[in-house]
Amino acid sequence: MNSTDIVQVLVSGLTVGSVLALVALGYNLVFSTTRIVNFAQGSMIVIAGFIAFAMTRAGIPIWIALVLTVIASAVVGVLVELVAIRPLGRFDPSTNVAWILTTFSVGLISIDLIRITIDAQPHPLPPLLDSVFGWTGSRVAGVAITPTDLLIIISTLALMVGIEVLQVRTMLGKAFRAVAQDRQAASLMGINTSAVVRMTFALAGAVAAIGAVLLAPKLFVKLENGLLLGIQAFIAAVLGGLGSTRGAVVGGYAIAFTSAIVKSFSQSSARYEPMVIFALFLGILVIRPAGIFGTPALEKV
Amino acid sequence: MTTPTIPVPTAPDKDAGPRFDVAPRQRRDVRGFVLRFLPVGLLIVGILVFGSSQGTNVKWIDLATEALYLGAAAVGLNILLGYTGLLSLGHAGFLIAGGYAGAVFGPGLMQASWVPAFVQTNSAWFGVPFAFVIGALMGTVLALMCCHLKGFYLTVVTLAFGVFLPSLNEVAREQLGGSAGRTVEHYADTRNAFLARDNSRAGLYYFAALFLLVTIFVTWNLTRSRWGRAYMAIRESELAARVSGVNTYWAKVSSFAQSAGICSVAGWVAAERYLSVQSGGGGDVQNQSFRLVIMVVVGGMGTIAGPIIGAFALTFFFGLAFVQDTFRNYLGLVFGVLGLVTVATAPEGTMGNIRKLVDQAKLRRTKRGEATATKPIPSVTDEMGEPRPRQHDEALPTDLPVLEVVGLTKRFGGLTALADDDLTVRRGT
Amino acid sequence: MNVVSGLYEASAGRIDVNGAEMNELTPYRRNRVGVARTFQNLQVWRRMTVLENVLVGAHSRSTVGLTRSLLGTPGSRRDEAALQERAWGLLHFVGLAERGWEVAGGLAFADQRRLEIARALVNDPDLLLLDEPAAGMHPSEIRDLIDLIGKVRDAGITVLLIEHHVELVMGLSDRVSVLDYGLKIAEGTPAEVRTDPNVVKAYLGDEAVS
Numbered sequence: 019m020n021s022t023d024i025v026q027v028l029v030s031g032l033t034v035g036s037v038l039a040l041v042a043l044g045y046n047l048v049f050s051t052t053r054i055v056n057f058a059q060g061s062m063i064v065i066a067g068f069i070a071f072a073m074t075r076a077g078i079p080i081w082i083a084l085v086l087t088v089i090a091s092a093v094v095g096v097l098v099e100l101v102a103i104r105p106l107g108r109f110d111p112s113t114n115v116a117w118i119l120t121t122f123s124v125g126l127i128s129i130d131l132i133r134i135t136i137d138a139q140p141h142p143l144p145p146l147l148d149s150v151f152g153w154t155g156s157r158v159a160g161v162a163i164t165p166t167d168l169l170i171i172i173s174t175l176a177l178m179v180g181i182e183v184l185q186v187r188t189m190l191g192k193a194f195r196a197v198a199q200d201r202q203a204a205s206l207m208g209i210n211t212s213a214v215v216r217m218t219f220a221l222a223g224a225v226a227a228i229g230a231v232l233l234a235p236k237l238f239v240k241l242e243n244g245l246l247l248g249i250q251a252f253i254a255a256v257l258g259g260l261g262s263t264r265g266a267v268v269g270g271y272a273i274a275f276t277s278a279i280v281k282s283f284s285q286s287s288a289r290y291e292p293m294v295i296f297a298l299f300l301g302i303l304v305i306r307p308a309g310i311f312g313t314p315a316l317e318k319v
Numbered sequence: 320m321t322t323p324t325i326p327v328p329t330a331p332d333k334d335a336g337p338r339f340d341v342a343p344r345q346r347r348d349v350r351g352f353v354l355r356f357l358p359v360g361l362l363i364v365g366i367l368v369f370g371s372s373q374g375t376n377v378k379w380i381d382l383a384t385e386a387l388y389l390g391a392a393a394v395g396l397n398i399l400l401g402y403t404g405l406l407s408l409g410h411a412g413f414l415i416a417g418g419y420a421g422a423v424f425g426p427g428l429m430q431a432s433w434v435p436a437f438v439q440t441n442s443a444w445f446g447v448p449f450a451f452v453i454g455a456l457m458g459t460v461l462a463l464m465c466c467h468l469k470g471f472y473l474t475v476v477t478l479a480f481g482v483f484l485p486s487l488n489e490v491a492r493e494q495l496g497g498s499a500g501r502t503v504e505h506y507a508d509t510r511n512a513f514l515a516r517d518n519s520r521a522g523l524y525y526f527a528a529l530f531l532l533v534t535i536f537v538t539w540n541l542t543r544s545r546w547g548r549a550y551m552a553i554r555e556s557e558l559a560a561r562v563s564g565v566n567t568y569w570a571k572v573s574s575f576a577q578s579a580g581i582c583s584v585a586g587w588v589a590a591e592r593y594l595s596v597q598s599g600g601g602g603d604v605q606n607q608s609f610r611l612v613i614m615v616v617v618g619g620m621g622t623i624a625g626p627i628i629g630a631f632a633l634t635f636f637f638g639l640a641f642v643q644d645t646f647r648n649y650l651g652l653v654f655g656v657l658g659l660v661t662v663a664t665a666p667e668g669t670m671g672n673i674r675k676l677v678d679q680a681k682l683r684r685t686k687r688g689e690a691t692a693t694k695p696i697p698s699v700t701d702e703m704g705e706p707r708p709r710q711h712d713e714a715l716p717t718d719l720p721v722l723e724v725v726g727l728t729k730r731f732g733g734l735t736a737l738a739d740d741d742l743t744v745r746r747g748t
Numbered sequence: 749m750n751v752v753s754g755l756y757e758a759s760a761g762r763i764d765v766n767g768a769e770m771n772e773l774t775p776y777r778r779n780r781v782g783v784a785r786t787f788q789n790l791q792v793w794r795r796m797t798v799l800e801n802v803l804v805g806a807h808s809r810s811t812v813g814l815t816r817s818l819l820g821t822p823g824s825r826r827d828e829a830a831l832q833e834r835a836w837g838l839l840h841f842v843g844l845a846e847r848g849w850e851v852a853g854g855l856a857f858a859d860q861r862r863l864e865i866a867r868a869l870v871n872d873p874d875l876l877l878l879d880e881p882a883a884g885m886h887p888s889e890i891r892d893l894i895d896l897i898g899k900v901r902d903a904g905i906t907v908l909l910i911e912h913h914v915e916l917v918m919g920l921s922d923r924v925s926v927l928d929y930g931l932k933i934a935e936g937t938p939a940e941v942r943t944d945p946n947v948v949k950a951y952l953g954d955e956a957v958s
Binding site: 536537540541543544545546547548549551552554555556558559560561562563564565566567573577621696697698699700705706707708720721722723724725727728742 | 752754758760762763764774779783784792793794796800803806807808810812814818819820824828832833838840841845846848849867872874875900906908932
Binding site: 055101102105106111112115116118119120122123124125126127129130131134242244245246249250252253256289290291292293295296299300303304307308 | 408470471474476490609612613649654656657664
């Protein structure tokens, strides 16, 4: 490996890893409270992206559009909960997997609705940061680095810390964990459990909006992001351990760095990259069935 | 459900120890017999009528072929989803794998130079066994690596399988044809005069029909065997299945392998139907798998007729809709809405609701005092009703304790539930 | 009991059945060795029929492989008939034959417990573990249960039962061990244990061997 390769691996590992982690954080928020995975998370990113696109096209500055999109996307999150989870009533998510089908359905429906009502074209969004103190990007050993890359990396880590603090230090976080452990007991303790669940979906929507606006300069706003990016990020979340916030970030980086390293070997090694990642994924699940940072549930008899 | 009559055993049960007396032969339940085989009979008649009347209409016969192989794939998927209770969102991958396996190994391998000349053939039919074996093998390998996982983690692995599968295409680009896919030899293109006789589309249609019937037969047998019951037990409570002597890991793997094998053969038919096979892009496998799952759910999980009804209804519905090609854009929308509505309002699907109606009708008739046909309760000899201790090959010493526990300790985190306990249980006490 | 049936791994210690160590055996292997159990919180397969529930208990009695089952060979049918006969027999034994075709989830609580016992007995166990069989039952149901367990014992099957219900324990057991917070505080015949000062003092958790 020469220095270009090393820089390339570092840059692409960090940026792609952050992209995956950013999306994975949304999965985690919902899972850590409800023990379900919102398979519509990828579609929520697409929806948020289209909302932001509509706003910027109307001439709203990107920073204001970001704030508005976060709010709108939180509402979308609540809607997803209303449509996909609420009708199922009370159920044990570990044995009854109907929620996989309903959240998946909502994801597909929303993508198709966008395709029908708006269009299927990829759309650009202006970057949040053009320059940092006049720095508009540079090349290190022939590898391009832009302020957008830097922003993605930093905001992912900031979001991770923010969510951890929210979960560990605040009353809301305590309510989240109480609902996750035993919903019935939590509701007996005076926690409005359905409000807490709704809250996590709203937060997941907000995270999706931040992700959508941050990623748009790199990945555009497009329908294909929904399923593919969604599933890749989801695999990252499972790898790191669903329910663990730092697990999502570690999982994202693990996949991104593996992929970057495999790609750097030779021209033709890129074709083996998905297989290597799949093998890594299976391998980790064989050793730790609940992911790297996941805690397996104890079986009660 | 299970056979209402106890057939007369003709051979003594080898390992059960004492022989049991022959149970009195029950009168054949004619009405039950007819009701049981009526749906299959109707299906066969329908297939023959449709085949003879529409055999030359390429558009309809192709659509029917599609319905038949999707029906078979849905029945196969139902073994995993409906009976074993495991949700896979990667089974469309096996349809693709089956198509490729049949195309690459079937006629290709049968023409290799080391195959004796009189066996050599370029007939695409030889792809069928390869599709089945390779599909089942892939299913086994995938299942071996994910069946130790709890709950939806298994679904996660199948999702990942769908992401990874198209990349195989890049690895073996020469054989599989890259992202454009590869063409498949027409099943009638063969030097064998007998096989080449029928080159109409109807040949494939009849094969698909036969395949569906075989799938029904196999699933029927499965649900009435110890294996099918073990699968259902895993669905209901894996814990209880484990302590009841079921190797749940192997049961899950075998269920996975069966459904993968059946889906792969369906994939071979699909490849012949389109005369090409491709792996699709990112997300395609998941989308198709989801549609297959919805077919099963809409029809009714855990029944044989349900998946077939679901597959037929949805295929023909879209067959009509495809008159205008723009409808293809609505696939996700329609299946998504169907999935949402079914799961939320009728989780037991069409068949489940039919069964409910039948039960309610029965209940009403019983309330009105009319006799309803009930299955007879077989009576058995007293000997069969006696609990028996295990018969051992060698006589065990009488003073040997059945259970001896020495220094047993069990801790849960910081809590010690058992501390260094001894327990001896003598035989027959 | 969970450790003996293999659902939990022992932190320390050894478990022998018929003189053979089985710490390493998985739960299904232990069932095949001759250890069967019931659950305190019922674990019947609710959507299967009563008969099917018992038949799954007999899973390892048959050696018919998957392929033969799928093809429905005459051998597999014979085997199936033998299993069914035995299953019906045990349903008669626990008094559930009349409801054999019904769905197990529709049975009353006490009947589901009987069904679990039938399911455990169908594989001819050496040792039957009953985990609080009387939990949540009426006195009359408990009396029926005592009769049933007595019949099982008289048939020569060793029964190990965990129970808080004193009448049941004292009426059935040959030997009683009393556990208090994981420590054995007394062991002996019911009469001995009844007068044991430790037991009278603790009188909390008790375990009985019959």
